[in-house]
Amino acid sequence: MARAIWKGILKVGALDTAVKLYAAVEDRKVHFHVLQGQTRSRVRQRMVRDTGEEVVRENIRKGYEIEPGTFVIVENEELERLKPPESRNLETTRFVPTQAIGNEWYERPYYLGPDDDDSNYFALVEALQKSQLVGIVRWVMRGKDYVGALSTEGEHLLLIKMRYAEEVLPANGLTAPSSAALEPKELRMAKELVSALEGKFEPAEFHDEYRQRVLNFVEAKAKGKHPRLPIIKERTTGASLDDQLTKSLAALKRGREKRVA
Amino acid sequence: MREEERRSRKRPKPEEHMAATQTNGRPFWSGTISFGLVSIPVNLFAATRDSRVALRTLGPDGEPLKRDYYSPETGRDLEEAETVRGYQTGGKVVTVTDEELERLAPEKSRDINLRVFVGREEISPLYFEKGYILTPADKSGKAYRLLAEIMELSQRVGIATFVMHGKEYLVAILASGGILRAETMRFSDEVRKASNIGLPKRKRPPSTAVEKFHTAIERLSKNTLDLDEMRDKYAERLLKFIQKKRAKHRGIAVGNETPRKGPGEVVDLMEVLKRNLNQGRKSKTE
Numbered sequence: 001m002a003r004a005i006w007k008g009i010l011k012v013g014a015l016d017t018a019v020k021l022y023a024a025v026e027d028r029k030v031h032f033h034v035l036q037g038q039t040r041s042r043v044r045q046r047m048v049r050d051t052g053e054e055v056v057r058e059n060i061r062k063g064y065e066i067e068p069g070t071f072v073i074v075e076n077e078e079l080e081r082l083k084p085p086e087s088r089n090l091e092t093t094r095f096v097p098t099q100a101i102g103n104e105w106y107e108r109p110y111y112l113g114p115d116d117d118d119s120n121y122f123a124l125v126e127a128l129q130k131s132q133l134v135g136i137v138r139w140v141m142r143g144k145d146y147v148g149a150l151s152t153e154g155e156h157l158l159l160i161k162m163r164y165a166e167e168v169l170p171a172n173g174l175t176a177p178s179s180a181a182l183e184p185k186e187l188r189m190a191k192e193l194v195s196a197l198e199g200k201f202e203p204a205e206f207h208d209e210y211r212q213r214v215l216n217f218v219e220a221k222a223k224g225k226h227p228r229l230p231i232i233k234e235r236t237t238g239a240s241l242d243d244q245l246t247k248s249l250a251a252l253k254r255g256r257e258k259r260v261a
Numbered sequence: 262m263r264e265e266e267r268r269s270r271k272r273p274k275p276e277e278h279m280a281a282t283q284t285n286g287r288p289f290w291s292g293t294i295s296f297g298l299v300s301i302p303v304n305l306f307a308a309t310r311d312s313r314v315a316l317r318t319l320g321p322d323g324e325p326l327k328r329d330y331y332s333p334e335t336g337r338d339l340e341e342a343e344t345v346r347g348y349q350t351g352g353k354v355v356t357v358t359d360e361e362l363e364r365l366a367p368e369k370s371r372d373i374n375l376r377v378f379v380g381r382e383e384i385s386p387l388y389f390e391k392g393y394i395l396t397p398a399d400k401s402g403k404a405y406r407l408l409a410e411i412m413e414l415s416q417r418v419g420i421a422t423f424v425m426h427g428k429e430y431l432v433a434i435l436a437s438g439g440i441l442r443a444e445t446m447r448f449s450d451e452v453r454k455a456s457n458i459g460l461p462k463r464k465r466p467p468s469t470a471v472e473k474f475h476t477a478i479e480r481l482s483k484n485t486l487d488l489d490e491m492r493d494k495y496a497e498r499l500l501k502f503i504q505k506k507r508a509k510h511r512g513i514a515v516g517n518e519t520p521r522k523g524p525g526e527v528v529d530l531m532e533v534l535k536r537n538l539n540q541g542r543k544s545k546t547e
Binding site for chain 1 (some may be wrong): 279294296297298299300304308309310311312314315316317318319320321323324325326327328329330331332333334337339342344345346347348349350351353354355356357361362363364365366367368369371375376377378379380382383384385386388389390391392393394396397401403404405406407408409410411412414415417419420422424427428429431433435437438439440442444447448449450451452453455457458459460461462463464465466467470471472473475477478479480481482483484485486488489490491492493494496497498499502503507512513514515516530531534537538539
């Protein structure tokens, strides 16, 4: 059982439902520390003047560099005042088709669970599934503005925190690389190769094998062992695109297409 | 301090709000994308940037400060070369080098091997973590274009796992407008199930309530996102406030212009990408 991290009122037009917010992802990263090479103790950090003299946290101020060397100082109280007013409301501003949201917008998922009354909650789940649309939600949580995408996962509400417009690169600003014209033969072979590798997306089939390998390695080292590691071979290139495609298809025909690393 | 914090700090902060992103113009990862026995050298760049207003840390008189790493025993400053990456286990400390991390998975550290091509809409947005743009490298223009074209025609995305800076990622390779993108995704064991959280099982809601919500949804239905609504309002308020203070000549500190530690080159991410995408253009031979 996970603990809710926040409670709010999700509003859709004139309707609402009380919800609790839960983190949908778990951190499973292997965490390293920065150590001093000789003593192996953890390094510390501090803020210093040019002269190397330390300035303690209480005396630190923040400033925006308007031109090199010139700052507009922003006091902590001023930063506090600029924060959005606290609110418990999650406001749905519009609903859009899934395709209207590019993958690059999605940042971090949260589940919304019902708080007390669940009849409105499950009514919204069903209505959302029926409409096949995604809601755009704005809310303020712990002094920060958020924008998110409201959809369903299984029989529950899912709210994915989205990136701000400024954080996403404009898609139309870039031009595709060009090259020598593609030969019909290359296109045909590549198409054959890709269709041979077609399948369903099964997330559970992919595992982070590397995480375990790193953990085994550090544990072995801690026991004083020196595990042998493979030597990195230099990449060999050379074969033409045509050759690579022909060989891939030949390998496919020999039934060895699934070259699992 | 955690190692990844240091890594992220090593990358300089954006100098100019929103306009530029310091990346030194270098790719975040370089390697190959492969499918079958076809191998395409690529460079990988972030497709996202920070919207936060970059505030500098100043001393009591408004003098710019810098971050300094030091030894807890001697209080002495440490250069980067004097530090190592460490892991604590059972009271022991083990050090690990970049080379060891790479040699733990030599193939996956260098190659994104597309194992399966799936329909775009099969992937729940729950998995998506961060977007990157891939640019052709080593005269790979033609193979790059071929893969982009085939994926767009077939409406498929390639799925792989690969290792980048000491972490394995599940990744989707997508093509749009002739450009290859990579979206890192979470592994299924990093994503919680609603049942593990303890969310209640579905109860059949009253159909009148469903109808009411459905009508409310339809009423708010639009075809596209409103970009104006997606903006970082806090960053905008803060910038406006700073401009106002500047106009009134309040809170202005003039210090000596001090060069920053480390590479200070300001590079616009869009410019870096344009330049790198263009490289395939110059090499029309392969």
